Amino acid sequence: MSDRARAGTVKHITSTQNPVIKAAKALQQRKARAESGLFLAEGHKLIVDALDEGWPPEMIIALEPKSDEEGVTKLAARVRAQGGDVIFTNIPVMEKLARRDNPQTVIGVFEQRFAPLETMTKGTVVALEGPRDPGNVGTIIRTADAVGASGLILIGAATDPFGVETVRATMGSIFHVPIARTDLARFSSFAVDFPGRIVGTHLNGTVDLRDVPAAEPQMLLMGTEQSGLTEAAASVCDPLVKIAMAGKADSLNLAVATAVALYELRRPFLP
Structure with a gap:
């Protein structure tokens, strides 16, 4: 230094x-x-x-x-x-x-700067379980910045948020969005005391994302690109939601799905 x-x-x-x-x-x-x-x-x-x-x-x-x-x-x-x-x-x-x-x-x-996990309790927090694609993580950081999210939590074997490709994809938002990292066990303990709703997207979600009442603090929990949330991560969510789709596609890219969900959950708080 x-x-x-x-x-x-x-x-x-x-x-x-x-x-x-x-x-x-x-x-x-x-x-x-x-x-x-x-x-x-x-x-x-x-x-x-x-x-x-x-x-x-x-x-x-x-x-x-x-x-x-x-x-x-x-x-x-x-x-x-x-x-x-x-x-x-x-x-x-x-x-x-x-x-x-x-x-x-x-x-x-x-x-590099990492925020303490314990500070991730206000506003709208984004949590990603094991994301591997640096472009996705960088785009999500940029989107979190755009909607005014208060921070990002990376859980488990996630890609490095300070990798060259990730930083490039953030377009500067790496410097605006606090980032914490943790393992699933510690995150699960943190989630028990989280002061607001934890919304998780899941293939078995029964609640339409558009029906989730807006309230902060809140957390959006997203899973991996390939298999979504693990059972352990899904168990801390209430509710598990689905994103409505009208075409034949049965899933969305992780960064796109996170953007859709963030804009929906942050809608009342946007200018």
Whole structure:
């Protein structure tokens, strides 16, 4: 971590073999993220969102600006003022870090933050049991942000919310939505004392989602992409609901189903 009592440094690095670049690239792997407690976020907007949210980066790696049309110089000054380091580099390094052609002009290295499970008791909380697809989880975080949900709980063997694909799919909402993680046993104990309704979607649900009265605090509990909620998770829900469908499809993508349910449950609280 950077020493936040000092202004950050500025360096110019053009080699993909530089130790700083190699360490940043390693954050594409879950093991390195777990060991370091850091993660990558790509794009000028995401870094501005993080700064606005009081979540300054440890470091940014930016394409050496030929002009400041993208505001990189101003962004770098803002990062340095909050103790973050600035690395100016070239296109080959940025492509290596982003693992794709035409990468963003700036990539941030951030400290991971997880909220305590016990804080997830207000407003509308989203809980996901064992989601594996990073795009789904990132999209759900973005949707939770859009509807004003108060937080997200990841249960069991869930994908890493700070993985590159997940963060990319959040479009900056990773910095706005508190995230807690836990195992099923601890979640089940937490659910017993949860102060509001826990709504779970289930193939055997008997209550139409549209008939659930709006009230907060409330929790929406969703299962895995393949098999939905386990029996243990379903047992903490009251009610188990179904999403009405008129066509021949018998299920929805997890992110889509979560979005439909969230907008329905949050309808009275939306502007």
